[in-house]
Amino acid sequence: MPQPASESPSHSDVAARAERRWAIVMLGIIALLVAMVVFTGLHWAMMPPSRVETVDPATLQLSGEFTEANLGSAVEPDGSVTVRIVGQQYSFTPQCIVVPAGTPVTFRVTSADVIHGLMIMGTNINSMIEPGFISTFKTTFDKPGDHQMPCHEFCGTGHQAMWANVKVVEPSAFTQLADHARRLTCDL
Amino acid sequence: MTHLRKPWWRDRIVGGSLATLAMLLLLSGVVGFVWLPSAQNDARFKGILDAICGAAGIPRGWLADAVPPLPTPRHVSTVVLTPDTLSHDAPGSIGRGGTLALKCTMCHGLRGVSTSETPSLAGQQSASIYKQLRDYQTGARSSAVMEPLVKDLSDQDLKDLAMFYGSLPREPARDLGNAPDIVAFGSPTRNIAACGSCHGGMTSKLGAPWLDAQPRAYLRTQLLAFSHGTRRNDTSAQMRNVAANMTPQEIEQAVEYYGSGR
The missing domain is CATH 1.10.760.10 (Cytochrome c-like domain)
Known part of the structure; x- marks a missing residue:
């Protein structure tokens, strides 16, 4: 009895070879994508931080680290600086953030109402600010200078007016400021 | 037909592909959940368990050793406003507020429309009225007139007043x-x-x-x-x-x- 053409051994061998080639190409593509992720993750710090931390946005002002008195830059025992910021419709508090150059800085930011965003121009600092979550990110500013810090996530009809200043100063100037207040801002 | 009688997972190509896929998955998992998180400059991503939990987005505290927060000064608003703050009020709230508001008419007008330098309250947002009343009570906002007037009112009294004034007709908004x-x-x-x-x-x-x-x-x-x-x-x-x-x-x-x- 003659075999149907598709079941002849030579044809199934051809199909198997084709499938194997396809599998190798696919594997190659996936391996390339993973390699790109590894490269950008290690060399460009493109790995999403995933530092998930929750907070009640309605009670920020009552207690914890986002009370009004605790906002601004705080000097830690190890010499690093922690900056706490609240975003709300339509301003950041504090409105002028002062940090020392060449010092590890940890930003802790949250929102009191809707989703805001934050980017510090001239740097790669860029984060969403979500109510209910604390955005934590670490950086070191390499030289003194002034940066603008706009909200880059549409947050309502006053969005375009929402921005703050980041003033990076010499460490010695920062230390002088820190002698006079426990939480520093350059608000007027 | 002999090669079709084998179960599908024992087929050389199918089985080989599955095994390769599984290895890829495992490899990508190690890259995404262990290697890259561990490369971050953050103590809380170090160690396999920490790295996996961090990358998976398990909520936790990310700043353990910071200096403690400064104490809150007394004169700061402690009002918590959410969209629900005034929406679950008991029936009769507006009526009770109307009775309590008899103390307010001298300055804020008989029906909440002021004829002096005090604000008009008719049709005002209830949440705003409630917040200001609470702030007068706690001293976060000061007024020699308002503070004694609200001193002895309960939280429900303040809510009733806010609901009452919010229910009055408001002057039409301007263009x-x-x-x-x-x-x-x-x-x-x-x-x-x-x-x-x-x-x-x-x-x-x-x-x-x-x-x-x-x-x-x-x-x-x-x-x-x-x-x-x-x-x-x-x-x-x-x-x-x-x-x-x-x-x-x-x-x-x-x-x-x-x-x-x-």
Whole structure:
């Protein structure tokens, strides 16, 4: 009895070879994508931080680290600086953030109402600010200078007016400021 | 047909592909959940379990050893406003508020429309009235007149008053078309959002009052108090941030626009 053409051994061998080639190409593509992720993750710090931390946005002002008195830059025992910021419709508090150059800085930011965003121009600092979550990110500013810090996530009809200043100063100037207040801002 | 009788997973190609896929998955998992998180400069991503939990987004504290927060000064608003703060009120709330409001009529008018320099309350946002009453009670906002009047009221009394005044008819809002720039557009390059983006006209915000037809003297005094930082019961400096950036001319324009005809 003659075999149907598709079941002849030579044809199934051809199909198997084709499938194997396809599998190798696919594997190659996936391996390339993973390699790109590894490269950008290690060399460009493109790995999403995933530092998930929750907070009640309605009670920020009552207690914890986002009370009004605790906002601004705080000097830690190890010499690093922690900056706490609240975003709300339509301003950041504090409105002028002062940090020392060449010092590890940890930003802790949250929102009191809707989703805001934050980017510090001239740097790669860029984060969403979500109510209910604390955005934590670490950086070191390499030289003194002034940066603008706009909200880059549409947050309502006053969005375009929402921005703050980041003033990076010499460490010695920062230390002088820190002698006079426990939480520093350059608000007027 | 012999090769079809083998179960599918024992087929060389199918089985080989599955095994390769499984290895890829495992490899990608190690890359994404262990290797890359561990490469971050953060103690809390170190160690396999920490790295996996961090990459998976398990909520936890990310700043363990910071200096403790500073204590909150007494004169800071402690009001918690959510959209539900005033919506679950008991029936009869407005009626009880109306009775309590008899103490308020001397200054705020018989039906909440003031004829003096005190603000009109008719049709005001209930949440705003409640917040200010609570702030007078806790001392976050000071007034020699208001503080003794609210001292002995319960939280429910304050809510009833807020509901009552919120239920009264409000003066019709004005057309933003005639508004000065500060009200309609703000000054985005100087960090000032339009008044109308929170206080009505364009949009409103929980806790921000309507300003239409308020007495000019009251509006001026409060804007100046915010800009000088002598009034500090706005949560997280929300209004101080704006007022501090306004010029005296802009304050006067906003007062003129919102101020009642008197």
